[in-house]
Amino acid sequence: MKNRIKRGAGCVCFLGLTTLMLYGTSKLLESKKAVVKYHEFYDCDTDIDVIFMGTSHMYNSLLPQELWDEYGITSYNWGYSNCTLPEDYYILQDIVKEHKPKVVVVDIFGLFEYEKYVNGKYRDDRIEQQHVQFDMIPPSLNKYRAMNDVFGPYEGKWDFMFDFLMYHNRWEKLKEPDFEPEYSTEKGAEYLKGVGDDAEYYRAQEFEQLEFNTVCAGYIQPIADFCSENDIELLYVFNPCLTNVENINAAYSLDSYMEEKGIAYYNALYLEEISSVTDFCSDSDHLNYSGAVKYTRRMGDVLKEQYGIEDHRGEEGYASWDESYARYLEYKIQNIQETENVHDVLMLSADDDFKVNLQFDPSCSFALEDTRFVALVQNLGSSIEVIPVNDLKYEENSCQILITVMNSETGEIVAQQGYAVGDDGPARL
Amino acid sequence: MIFNSLQFFAFFPAVTVIYYILPQKVRYLWLLAASYFFYMQWDASYALILLFSTLVTYIGAIVIQKLRDRQTGDKPDIRIKLCLAAGIILNLGILAYFKYADFVIDNLNTFASCEMKRLDLILPVGISFFIFQTTGYLIDVSRGDMKAEKNPLKYALFVSFFPQLVAGPIERSKKLLAQINEKHVFSLDQTREGLVLMLWGYFLKLCIADRAALFINTVYGDYETYSGWYLIVASVLFAFQIYCDFAGYSIIAMGAAKVLGFSLMENFDAPYTSASVAEFWRRWHISLFSWFKDYLYIPLGGNKRGTFRKYLNILIVFFCSGLWHGSQWTFVIWGLLNGFYQIVGELTSPFRKMVSDKLGIREDSIGNRCFKAVITFILVDISWVFFRIDALRSSVPVFSSMIHAKNFWIFTDGSIYEAGLNDKNFTVLIICLIVLAVYDLIKRKGIVLREVIFAQDLPIRWLIYLALILFIFVFGIYGSNFSEAGFIYFQF
Numbered sequence: 001m002k003n004r005i006k007r008g009a010g011c012v013c014f015l016g017l018t019t020l021m022l023y024g025t026s027k028l029l030e031s032k033k034a035v036v037k038y039h040e041f042y043d044c045d046t047d048i049d050v051i052f053m054g055t056s057h058m059y060n061s062l063l064p065q066e067l068w069d070e071y072g073i074t075s076y077n078w079g080y081s082n083c084t085l086p087e088d089y090y091i092l093q094d095i096v097k098e099h100k101p102k103v104v105v106v107d108i109f110g111l112f113e114y115e116k117y118v119n120g121k122y123r124d125d126r127i128e129q130q131h132v133q134f135d136m137i138p139p140s141l142n143k144y145r146a147m148n149d150v151f152g153p154y155e156g157k158w159d160f161m162f163d164f165l166m167y168h169n170r171w172e173k174l175k176e177p178d179f180e181p182e183y184s185t186e187k188g189a190e191y192l193k194g195v196g197d198d199a200e201y202y203r204a205q206e207f208e209q210l211e212f213n214t215v216c217a218g219y220i221q222p223i224a225d226f227c228s229e230n231d232i233e234l235l236y237v238f239n240p241c242l243t244n245v246e247n248i249n250a251a252y253s254l255d256s257y258m259e260e261k262g263i264a265y266y267n268a269l270y271l272e273e274i275s276s277v278t279d280f281c282s283d284s285d286h287l288n289y290s291g292a293v294k295y296t297r298r299m300g301d302v303l304k305e306q307y308g309i310e311d312h313r314g315e316e317g318y319a320s321w322d323e324s325y326a327r328y329l330e331y332k333i334q335n336i337q338e339t340e341n342v343h344d345v346l347m348l349s350a351d352d353d354f355k356v357n358l359q360f361d362p363s364c365s366f367a368l369e370d371t372r373f374v375a376l377v378q379n380l381g382s383s384i385e386v387i388p389v390n391d392l393k394y395e396e397n398s399c400q401i402l403i404t405v406m407n408s409e410t411g412e413i414v415a416q417q418g419y420a421v422g423d424d425g426p427a428r429l
Numbered sequence: 430m431i432f433n434s435l436q437f438f439a440f441f442p443a444v445t446v447i448y449y450i451l452p453q454k455v456r457y458l459w460l461l462a463a464s465y466f467f468y469m470q471w472d473a474s475y476a477l478i479l480l481f482s483t484l485v486t487y488i489g490a491i492v493i494q495k496l497r498d499r500q501t502g503d504k505p506d507i508r509i510k511l512c513l514a515a516g517i518i519l520n521l522g523i524l525a526y527f528k529y530a531d532f533v534i535d536n537l538n539t540f541a542s543c544e545m546k547r548l549d550l551i552l553p554v555g556i557s558f559f560i561f562q563t564t565g566y567l568i569d570v571s572r573g574d575m576k577a578e579k580n581p582l583k584y585a586l587f588v589s590f591f592p593q594l595v596a597g598p599i600e601r602s603k604k605l606l607a608q609i610n611e612k613h614v615f616s617l618d619q620t621r622e623g624l625v626l627m628l629w630g631y632f633l634k635l636c637i638a639d640r641a642a643l644f645i646n647t648v649y650g651d652y653e654t655y656s657g658w659y660l661i662v663a664s665v666l667f668a669f670q671i672y673c674d675f676a677g678y679s680i681i682a683m684g685a686a687k688v689l690g691f692s693l694m695e696n697f698d699a700p701y702t703s704a705s706v707a708e709f710w711r712r713w714h715i716s717l718f719s720w721f722k723d724y725l726y727i728p729l730g731g732n733k734r735g736t737f738r739k740y741l742n743i744l745i746v747f748f749c750s751g752l753w754h755g756s757q758w759t760f761v762i763w764g765l766l767n768g769f770y771q772i773v774g775e776l777t778s779p780f781r782k783m784v785s786d787k788l789g790i791r792e793d794s795i796g797n798r799c800f801k802a803v804i805t806f807i808l809v810d811i812s813w814v815f816f817r818i819d820a821l822r823s824s825v826p827v828f829s830s831m832i833h834a835k836n837f838w839i840f841t842d843g844s845i846y847e848a849g850l851n852d853k854n855f856t857v858l859i860i861c862l863i864v865l866a867v868y869d870l871i872k873r874k875g876i877v878l879r880e881v882i883f884a885q886d887l888p889i890r891w892l893i894y895l896a897l898i899l900f901i902f903v904f905g906i907y908g909s910n911f912s913e914a915g916f917i918y919f920q921f
Contacts, residue, residue, distance in 0.1 A: 010887075014894070017895065018895065022898070022902055097634065127909075152548070156909025159909050162435075168902060172854070
């Protein structure tokens, strides 16, 4: 009998060792994209009052760190590329167990563009994106339901419950970040660093009223019901973006649709302060950093005035948000320092954290005539000092444009870049 | 439900735990239900075919047994032979219908200018295995080698026992039926042995067979692009893919059965260490070839009716073996080629011995044994090409490409790593093959490696188990990045 107990205990120990070994290995092998993006959410030691959810138009356009800096609102961005309403529905149910917010803001883009996996219409290019959204969520009944509902007969759906099935063969791709991940400081968001889009930021004068009977639209009410049952305020938004006619019609049609349902909706598709010249990303229909800052301020006003979200700046227990913002500021400075393009430097400096000194050679026609350059200078408003200088030099080299970016609080120079303007435009020295 | 699926990892522990909780008397019923459930995961209608074969051979055996019991004197009762013949015809008839009907139609259309419509039948998985198993049982009863099983449910379990149902080993009724009637007590040692066997089987299947398949499928899928040395490497790897795939399955089956307290026969015994093709066929798919030996070769006269008849019998057996594997001429040629090898081997044996003696080569020297093993491997691997190609017409271009191979640079310029397997995975594959070679060489010496491991101290044992589990976990080919690779022998 004693021997049996001893051997039984041995089996249990062995199983425990095996489980630990496999768990540790799967954590090492798994893709770190989700960990990098959501580490600060799970590590947060305070309440998170607002959660943003939705597609890349949320992910790139609403910046929780700026919301903290200017409004003292604690928030996290759970948006990601191509994330559909069905996915948001299940993700929300899991993440509120971790941090129950006062307000959930859900991006309603893509009601007609996306379908969950149904009858073989799955898009392979989305698997990686969906893993970013689901990998941090531990196995649960809700995740099991999500797996079956959202992923349907997709053969790899069990990868979402047991992600080692997907990642076990990453052994051949392991790099330093797999061992020491660098967590994102953007609280789930990722602002876009480029500027320049030739598309028109179209303000609809009239629109076609649409019917909303798509699969995605079928989750509008369930999300609303969940929020209502859990005492969470819900706000659907249509974020500023450059998009097609169908989506424009959708944005405006939703006004009456949501009103009938009694669901709060904010049509932010067209905002006057947003400019297609300065605020959209190159090669994309998404807001860039400058546009995201403006939109975040708009959302901050809405959250403060309409939802009464508190300002936690200076409160005891919220020091970690200031520490996090300090790391975020270093990240912003690094981005400015690494940027080659003169337009991008000006765009990334459009922030209360920075003051810009722009010196230019008066004979440089680019500085005076390039529409985007001029608009980006104007975009900086009172944060920029513009000085014409003859025989301008940067590190003893002749240049036509010299941009100095300083920390607006300390006056410390954080970046300085000189540009020589040739036939191909400005080139960084 | 295949052994390397999530469903099986949930199914098997659940079946095992409930099996040992239930009273002894009803355990076989639980196993029977589990086995049918297992089989029906492929297609519920397959269970009808399984049931039909079970009924036909159960009733046939009972009738034959009754006739044997009433038999007086030494003169065999003709009715026994008639009953046996009827049972075999009905039973093999199912196999013939599902497996060969379309083959016959295609050949009639091609060679006899008929215009018959194909039936497009789907071959129920494992049919070749359980039909042979039940046929063997019927013959055993008719020979008096064993008594007919009276309990229909126990007999049904013998036919459908899930570890070996879909890809063997083809068990003999004497061995497996007896075990169904035995008492099975849970034993940690037995469970440990079963699980270690399963681990080794998964290593063979997931780390070697399915990894090699990534390269082989790329090359054979487009052999015009991947010609010459690509094909040679793929063909060599195919020998290991089919070995590890099939042996892997058999070993997992053995392990799963062992956990449940059953002992299944060994199906592979280090076949690539063989010094002749004849020896290879004593070490490869042992259950099938022993079946053919006992139920076809010996009844045909074996080697007792002269040399010519012996060679003819060999060709008949290998012809049937080829057909058993598949209803295509490629399999028939594969089978006949192996039969031909054995005949030529035997015919040239005196000459080869004379040459060895003249050259002073000792029969048992390592060099001589290695040389023979390499030659045997080459001969067997040539026949595997027929096994792998999709159609007979591909054989000429494939062999021609290999014979005229000039693109040796694929090994030096890195091209070989662009045909489905990159350099890292090739390295892992080679390491795995070295481990397999060492294992088989040790086995050939009569050493059972798992017993050596079990004799070690606990820390060493655990280290080995954990290392094997971790290796399979990390380097196994599974998950959605690779489609769940079925076992090659399921198609038979």
